[in-house]
Amino acid sequence: MQNNKVTIHDIAKSLNLDSSTVSRALNDSPRVIQKTKDIVLAKATEMGYQRNHLASSLRKNKTNTLGVIVPRISRHFFSSVISGIEETAYEAGYTVIICQSLEQFNREKKIVNTLMGQRVDGVLMSISMETKDYKHLEVLKKQGIQLVFFDRHCDIPNYSNVLIDDFKGGFEATEHLILKGCKNIAHFSGPQNLEIYKNRFNGYKHALSKHGLPFIEEFVFPSKLMEEDGRKNSEKLLALPNPIDGLFSANDVAAIGAMKYLTSKGVKIPEDIAIVGFSNEPISTVINPALTTINQPGIEMGKAATELLLKHIAKENGALDSQTIIMDSNLIERQSSKK
Amino acid sequence: MQNNKVTIHDIAKSLNLDSSTVSRALNDSPRVIQKTKDIVLAKATEMGYQRNHLASSLRKNKTNTLGVIVPRISRHFFSSVISGIEETAYEAGYTVIICQSLEQFNREKKIVNTLMGQRVDGVLMSISMETKDYKHLEVLKKQGIQLVFFDRHCDIPNYSNVLIDDFKGGFEATEHLILKGCKNIAHFSGPQNLEIYKNRFNGYKHALSKHGLPFIEEFVFPSKLMEEDGRKNSEKLLALPNPIDGLFSANDVAAIGAMKYLTSKGVKIPEDIAIVGFSNEPISTVINPALTTINQPGIEMGKAATELLLKHIAKENGALDSQTIIMDSNLIERQSSKK
DNA sequence: ATTCAAAATACAATCGATTGTATTTTGAAT
DNA sequence: ATTCAAAATACAATCGATTGTATTTTGAAT
Numbered sequence: 001m002q003n004n005k006v007t008i009h010d011i012a013k014s015l016n017l018d019s020s021t022v023s024r025a026l027n028d029s030p031r032v033i034q035k036t037k038d039i040v041l042a043k044a045t046e047m048g049y050q051r052n053h054l055a056s057s058l059r060k061n062k063t064n065t066l067g068v069i070v071p072r073i074s075r076h077f078f079s080s081v082i083s084g085i086e087e088t089a090y091e092a093g094y095t096v097i098i099c100q101s102l103e104q105f106n107r108e109k110k111i112v113n114t115l116m117g118q119r120v121d122g123v124l125m126s127i128s129m130e131t132k133d134y135k136h137l138e139v140l141k142k143q144g145i146q147l148v149f150f151d152r153h154c155d156i157p158n159y160s161n162v163l164i165d166d167f168k169g170g171f172e173a174t175e176h177l178i179l180k181g182c183k184n185i186a187h188f189s190g191p192q193n194l195e196i197y198k199n200r201f202n203g204y205k206h207a208l209s210k211h212g213l214p215f216i217e218e219f220v221f222p223s224k225l226m227e228e229d230g231r232k233n234s235e236k237l238l239a240l241p242n243p244i245d246g247l248f249s250a251n252d253v254a255a256i257g258a259m260k261y262l263t264s265k266g267v268k269i270p271e272d273i274a275i276v277g278f279s280n281e282p283i284s285t286v287i288n289p290a291l292t293t294i295n296q297p298g299i300e301m302g303k304a305a306t307e308l309l310l311k312h313i314a315k316e317n318g319a320l321d322s323q324t325i326i327m328d329s330n331l332i333e334r335q336s337s338k339k
Numbered sequence: 340m341q342n343n344k345v346t347i348h349d350i351a352k353s354l355n356l357d358s359s360t361v362s363r364a365l366n367d368s369p370r371v372i373q374k375t376k377d378i379v380l381a382k383a384t385e386m387g388y389q390r391n392h393l394a395s396s397l398r399k400n401k402t403n404t405l406g407v408i409v410p411r412i413s414r415h416f417f418s419s420v421i422s423g424i425e426e427t428a429y430e431a432g433y434t435v436i437i438c439q440s441l442e443q444f445n446r447e448k449k450i451v452n453t454l455m456g457q458r459v460d461g462v463l464m465s466i467s468m469e470t471k472d473y474k475h476l477e478v479l480k481k482q483g484i485q486l487v488f489f490d491r492h493c494d495i496p497n498y499s500n501v502l503i504d505d506f507k508g509g510f511e512a513t514e515h516l517i518l519k520g521c522k523n524i525a526h527f528s529g530p531q532n533l534e535i536y537k538n539r540f541n542g543y544k545h546a547l548s549k550h551g552l553p554f555i556e557e558f559v560f561p562s563k564l565m566e567e568d569g570r571k572n573s574e575k576l577l578a579l580p581n582p583i584d585g586l587f588s589a590n591d592v593a594a595i596g597a598m599k600y601l602t603s604k605g606v607k608i609p610e611d612i613a614i615v616g617f618s619n620e621p622i623s624t625v626i627n628p629a630l631t632t633i634n635q636p637g638i639e640m641g642k643a644a645t646e647l648l649l650k651h652i653a654k655e656n657g658a659l660d661s662q663t664i665i666m667d668s669n670l671i672e673r674q675s676s677k678k
Numbered sequence: 679a680t681t682c683a684a685a686a687t688a689c690a691a692t693c694g695a696t697t698g699t700a701t702t703t704t705g706a707a708t
Numbered sequence: 709a710t711t712c713a714a715a716a717t718a719c720a721a722t723c724g725a726t727t728g729t730a731t732t733t734t735g736a737a738t
Contacts, residue, residue: 005482007694018718023695033716050482053456054402055694058393058723073437074418082412086439095453098412098437100425114434117392143344143389256625286595288627346724357688362725372686394724397693 006049015043026051057119065095066309067115069125071103071152076281077298078126081150084302085124092310094121103224105130112136116143122309124302126152129191129224146312150305151296155195160312160322162305164329166196169294170203172331173248173276176292178211180274180339182246186219186237188230188258190250200250200278225250230257238265244273252277252284252293259287259336274337289335297327345388354382365390396458404434405648406454408464410442410491415620416637417465420489423641424463431649433460442563444469451475455482461648463641465491468530468563485651489644490635494534499651499661501644503668505535508633509542511670512587512615515631517550519613519678521585525558525576527569527597529589539589539617564589569596577604583612591616591623591632598626598675613676628674636666 012019025032025040057063066089070078089096101108108128140147153161177185187204190197208215223229249255255277277293284291304325312320351358364371364379396402405428409417428435440447447467473493479486492500516524526543529536547554562568588594594616616632623630643664651659
């Protein structure tokens with residue numbers, strides 16, 4: 001019993017049945033009588049049978065596996081989404097393969113290829129910051145693999161998305177600062193090839209114009225929004241001729257970097273500069289003062305995206321029209337903006 | 340070209356070759372002449388061929404896939420380990436399936452079963468807090484699937500491990516507090532069925548005894564070390580008859596929970612109570628005061644564990660003896676213990 | 679031109695499960 | 709006991725790639 005690879009043929013032989021009957025019994029087919037099912041099931045358990053997923057998938061041309069591509073799993077928002085995805089996927093009998101692009105386009109392409117090789121039934125993804133070219137995604141579609149974006153989507157037709165309203169988020173964050181009395185509000189923006197950062201930026205601009213504040217190009221600091229970027233851009237921000245009294249960062253991590261730097265330079269938050277982040281990462285409650293931010297419902301987004309993907313897979317011939325689901329987001333006010 | 344599922348037979352037909360030759364050409368076999376290889380490769384690219392990993396794995400009885408089971412991917416330590424695992428695995432041509440037990444024994448068992456069904460070549464894992472029974476792991480071994488533990492291992496013979504010296508870590512953390520002048524040091528301990536928490540606890544006791552301090556049962560607060568546990572146990576800690584002046588928490592998360600609660604109650608850190616955590620999670624640098632902690636080299640552990648697993652897989656018949664690799668850890672001193 | 683190893687390629691079986699079709703078994707009706 | 713649908717099970721092909729064995733092709737030596 002050293003190498004326990006029992007097949008349906010082994011079970012069939014030991015019961016004097018045909019492997020097809022064993023297969024049907026194990027799959028609870030109506031073509032097999034209950035008594036036989038019981039016998040087969042008992043024998044299978046006794047022999048320690050484990051269905052060979054590879055053989056089954058090959059024959060059925062369906063792996064019951066979903067691929068998930070995120071920029072990095074260590075971001076709390078993405079790991080929440082993954083939890084939601086797993087929950088819905090497992091319930092529906094699907095296995096999930098999680099991959100991280102680490103924000104690198106080349107890694108993303110490689111991952112897409114690997115997932116195709118694994119013959120996943122569908123893919124859920126948030127694109128990397130470097131992704132500007134979508135050919136690798138079109139290949140997926142050509143192979144008949146369904147694709148649903150969440151959060152970081154692509155602005156191309158015929159793909160389904162599960163998003164929040166980033167324009168509204170950016171608008172609310174900025175308006176919140178304005179209502180707190182800020183007049184000179186800076187913005188840490190992300191790569192503008194990503195819709196989400198474009199929309200957050202547009203929300204920022206819209207809030208300014210709604211409240212009669214001028215849009216000043218120098219107040220905008222584009223970066224990849226890492227902690228280090230937040231630090232460096234705060235340095236530049238302090239060097240500006242006209243002083244800043246508010247900051248809307250397109251993510252929490254850069255906001256934290258800014259807070260660490262600014263605090264070390266004696267800048268008082270929120271008195272001198274009020275700050276709002278984006279995503280409600282757990283660190284935003286740990287930093288002092290706690291960071292005001294826009295909450296994104298990660299788990300719910302994961303669930304919704306998976307449900308949508310499974311619907312697409314069910315209508316295999318792509319009969320299902322692509323759709324975009326917008327989830328609720330909301331501003332959480334904390335100390336960093338309490339003027 | 341709507342459903343692009345090209346097989347080696349399609350390539351063979353269009354080139355008037357046999358599928359076996361095409362297969363050998365694509366696998367760069369010496370039995371095929373270079374000219375033919377070139378022709379086949381060109382045609383494969385032209386037709387958009389993608390090897391069917393399922394069929395290949397089924398035939399070769401090898402999937403080139405590794406399973407990874409962690410308690411939760413959102414813990415920075417685990418996502419670091421995963422990054423290390425992925426790097427080494429991809430280099431060696433392996434795909435990685437990441438799963439999270441969420442600290443639940445039942446989920447862990449289910450995951451092990453799924454991975455067996457997927458016919459992974461090996462598994463890397465850190466067990467859940469609830470895991471006390473190892474039958475599901477023995478089944479893996481029986482199926483000939485190699486298993487290497489990292490961090491949270493099992494104290495059973497014939498398994499390979501990649502660990503840090505948790506006893507030393509616990510000892511150093513506690514001795515550090517003693518050298519800072521603490522006389523009454525509490526300990527937030529984790530589930531004692533896990534070796535790592537047992538060892539950290541033993542390190543704590545050893546440091547006390549080395550420095551002539553009494554071990555006091557009431558100073559030990561066992562829990563699952565979630566943030567909420569840290570909060571609740573700090574409350575109990577403040578209610579002790581003899582006041583505490585130091586705290587060694589077996590992880591950072593519970594330490595953070597304690598810091599938040601204690602600070603809210605007016606306790607000064609480190610003046611009133613000095614605190615040391617464990618794992619060097621990123622939040623430990625964000626909280627104020629920054630948390631002194633024991634650093635675990637996540638990425639390196641992931642790499643080492645994967646290398647070890649691949650070695651085991653190479654010696655398929657289990658010829659390789661199990662071994663335990665101990666990685667370096669070190670104390671990082673920050674404000675929370677600067678008396 | 680013929681011979682004959684060596685080189686190159688073709689043939690055919692196989693991995694394990696599934697599934698359409700064919701055959702056997704069952705048991706109610708006569 | 710016989711008949712005959714319906715029920716249950718067996719037969720055989722298949723998914724796509726791999727691999728041991730058989731056959732064909734090549735080209736150097738004669």
